[in-house]
Amino acid sequence: MADFLSGYSIQYWLESCAQGYLEETQFGHEAGVVEPALVLGDDLLREQAIKVTTQLVVGERCALSASSGLINAAPDEAARRFLATQTLDEARHVEIFTQRLYDLGVKKPDLESTLREHANPNLVKFAETLLEKVENKHFIPGVVGQNIILEGMAFSVFEMIYAGNQKLNPKFAQTLSGTIADERRHVGFGENYIGALLKQHPEKKPEIERMQKEMSYYMLATFADQFRGDENRAEMDEMRRAARAAAGEEAPEGTWQGANLADLDPDEMEGLLSNTVLGEFKTRLGRIGIDYQTPSRP
Amino acid sequence: MSDPAEVHALDPESFEERVHSFQFWFESVQGYLAGREYGHRPDAEDPPLEESERDRLVTVLCNYCVGETAALDGASGLVAAAPNRLTKIFLSTQVVDEGRHLEVLRHRLVELGVERPEEEVERRVSPRLRDFRQRLDALVAQRDWDAAIFAQNVILEAMEFSTFHMHAQFADPLTRELLIGIIKDERRHIGFGETELGRRLRVHPTLRDRLLRVRSQLDPLVLATFEDAMSELQVPRAEREDLGRSYLGAVERLGVRA
Numbered sequence: 001m002a003d004f005l006s007g008y009s010i011q012y013w014l015e016s017c018a019q020g021y022l023e024e025t026q027f028g029h030e031a032g033v034v035e036p037a038l039v040l041g042d043d044l045l046r047e048q049a050i051k052v053t054t055q056l057v058v059g060e061r062c063a064l065s066a067s068s069g070l071i072n073a074a075p076d077e078a079a080r081r082f083l084a085t086q087t088l089d090e091a092r093h094v095e096i097f098t099q100r101l102y103d104l105g106v107k108k109p110d111l112e113s114t115l116r117e118h119a120n121p122n123l124v125k126f127a128e129t130l131l132e133k134v135e136n137k138h139f140i141p142g143v144v145g146q147n148i149i150l151e152g153m154a155f156s157v158f159e160m161i162y163a164g165n166q167k168l169n170p171k172f173a174q175t176l177s178g179t180i181a182d183e184r185r186h187v188g189f190g191e192n193y194i195g196a197l198l199k200q201h202p203e204k205k206p207e208i209e210r211m212q213k214e215m216s217y218y219m220l221a222t223f224a225d226q227f228r229g230d231e232n233r234a235e236m237d238e239m240r241r242a243a244r245a246a247a248g249e250e251a252p253e254g255t256w257q258g259a260n261l262a263d264l265d266p267d268e269m270e271g272l273l274s275n276t277v278l279g280e281f282k283t284r285l286g287r288i289g290i291d292y293q294t295p296s297r298p
Numbered sequence: 299m300s301d302p303a304e305v306h307a308l309d310p311e312s313f314e315e316r317v318h319s320f321q322f323w324f325e326s327v328q329g330y331l332a333g334r335e336y337g338h339r340p341d342a343e344d345p346p347l348e349e350s351e352r353d354r355l356v357t358v359l360c361n362y363c364v365g366e367t368a369a370l371d372g373a374s375g376l377v378a379a380a381p382n383r384l385t386k387i388f389l390s391t392q393v394v395d396e397g398r399h400l401e402v403l404r405h406r407l408v409e410l411g412v413e414r415p416e417e418e419v420e421r422r423v424s425p426r427l428r429d430f431r432q433r434l435d436a437l438v439a440q441r442d443w444d445a446a447i448f449a450q451n452v453i454l455e456a457m458e459f460s461t462f463h464m465h466a467q468f469a470d471p472l473t474r475e476l477l478i479g480i481i482k483d484e485r486r487h488i489g490f491g492e493t494e495l496g497r498r499l500r501v502h503p504t505l506r507d508r509l510l511r512v513r514s515q516l517d518p519l520v521l522a523t524f525e526d527a528m529s530e531l532q533v534p535r536a537e538r539e540d541l542g543r544s545y546l547g548a549v550e551r552l553g554v555r556a
Contacts, residue, residue, distance in 0.1 A: 010397050011336055011401065013394075014331060014398075065377065068374040068377035069374070069375070071393070072374060072435075077400065077404070080367075080370060080371075080400075084370060084374070084398075085394055087374060087394065088320070090390070091386065091390030092324075094383065094387060095319060095320045108315075
């Protein structure tokens with residue numbers, strides 16, 4: 001295991017990340033790139049951007065608490081050092097998404113109240129389920145919850161948002177692109193490292209499977225809150241109209257998982273996102289020897 | 299890259315927002331870590347050491363590893379207890395700094411021919427340093443923010459800063475390079491501890507008595523650890539006193555005087 005972990009060293013992190021894809025960036029994007037006038041000038045689009053970014057900050061704060069909290073529960077030094085790089089990655093994500101809230105007009109003294117107002121309660125429960133494992137120093141369930149479930153969800157959500165923003169909002173797309181690169185590393189660690197540990201501790205599997213089922217339910221409930229209902233549908237229609245008007249003939253949304261996001265209604269988007277993430281869970285959990293548990297549908 | 303003069307011209311709130319950020323950390327370390335491999339230039343001079351000198355260096359580095367592991371566990375454990383976003387983000391940068399220190403010191407042990415660094419560290423650790431680590435772990439586990447930040451970012455960091463600074467003057471070229479990189483990080487960590495506790499002491503002056511009690515428990519362990527390290531490094535007596543003074547000066551800047 002030590003040899004595999006050498007690929008997750010801080011030296012590697014410095015070369016690939018700090019001196020690699022983050023070089024010359026400021027808060028995750030090229031200097032001088034700003035939020036588009038379309039987003040800043042349209043109340044609905046700006047409000048929606050604040051709501052979405054709030055969920056990203058909530059998720060990243062959870063990831064920061066989890067990765068830092070797992071360090072002194074880690075069974076070996078190499079894993080501690082990898083989790084140290086992950087802690088810093090997650091702190092960077094908290095910082096760049098918080099900065100985006102400021103860029104969208106949230107005043108610094110209003111940050112916490114804005115987060116409280118918009119944080120999805122199901123996403124908060126998702127985070128609490130994971131952080132309970134971390135708090136109790138349950139290392140293997142904690143890493144599965146963090147590096148496979150949370151990171152797996154974040155990876156797909158970021159990719160979908162990235163596809164939708166590539167043309168519409170290059171600044172946000174650049175910010176997401178660095179984050180996606182980080183998440184890919186984190187998920188890889190979770191899969192490779194935990195598979196070996198679970199072989200030594202098969203008795204941990206039932207606890208992990210219960211946690212996965214519970215976290216998956218709260219994740220689906222978060223997606224449902226985001227996409228379902230007449231209000232969400234009307235809001236999305238309105239946002240698309242505004243975006244199309246600003247972009248002219250060119251359709252502003254991109255392609256993700258083979259679907260043109262511009263052609264999907266909210267229910268279809270929810271289905272595509274949910275099925276993609278759950279499919280990824282199933283594959284990744286299977287690789288580490290965990291039986292995927294189908295969650296209840298909200 | 300931030301111009302230092304520009305940073306110091308900021309109002310206190312903006313200054314804190316700036317210097318406790320990932321962005322600031324990122325710009326700072328790019329300056330002195332770029333082009334380094336495991337803390338030193340790839341082509342740095344590495345003359346062979348006498349066997350006795352090598353053995354003493356291994357003992358000292360093993361103890362540095364324990365100090366850095368204590369700092370890694372301490373900083374990571376404190377992220378959850380940190381009172382706000384900025385302190386959480388600063389501590390996250392400290393977590394990766396401490397992880398890096400542990401990694402470069404361990405790598406140096408391997409360069410010196412140690413085959414199983416973890417076992418060697420266990421074998422050579424000073425009991426006083428182990429005791430210090432346990433006491434710091436306990437403060438972190440209790441989420442006692444003030445006492446733990448004092449023990450971690452003032453006492454432990456000042457101990458490491460003073461020791462590494464002294465050692466760098468006598469060290470072989472390669473060890474010196476990696477120590478100099480570590481010292482730059484430690485300076486940032488001590489600055490954070492002093493700023494954070496300085497502000498809290500202004501609001502809660504009675505905190506000083508509690509910190510003094512923490513200090514009175516830890517000082518003997520720190521001074522004994524210094525003695526162990528300096529004996530291994532064969533530092534002359536007179537210079538050992540400078541080391542103690544350097545440490546006490548850092549701790550007493552907060553007004554926590556015995």
